[in-house]
Amino acid sequence: MQRIFEALSSAPRRKILAYLAHAELSAGDIASRFEMSKPSISQHLSILEAAGLVASEKRGQYVFYRLMPESLTNTLNGFVQEVCPVARPLRKESAALGARTGGDDSAA
Known part of the structure; x- marks a missing residue:
């Protein structure tokens, strides 16, 4: 990045x-x-x-x-996910859900 x-x-x-x-x-x-x-x-x-x-x-x-373009898009998306106040709780929720289900739903 x-x-x-x-x-x-x-x-x-x-x-x-x-x-x-x-x-x-x-x-x-x-x-x-x-x-x-x-x-x-x-x-x-x-x-x-x-x-x-x-x-x-x-x-x-x-x-x-x-x-x-996909390199720039992916990097900017990752950056926004890190700094966006809305994304932070969603990432934590997603990580917790993945941990409970063994990570099988991470691609869904």
Whole structure:
């Protein structure tokens, strides 16, 4: 979770995620949308990939990036569950119920 929030702390990285939300893009396509060096863009992409927010695929001489929306969604959902005052009692209730039933109902 820490890596994702650190990745999201940067405005250029949030902008890259917004671009990737609509289409898979090559590193060159992404870099052409910014007024910064290609090595800087590459560093931002590496941070996003290390956080699990994007995935890359090399095709010939190009590297294409795509958004991994489930990673961001799951992390944000987990964070909200931790801080949401309504969720805390529900998690405790669910855990207690799971303990009583041997945990068999946890997927239901």
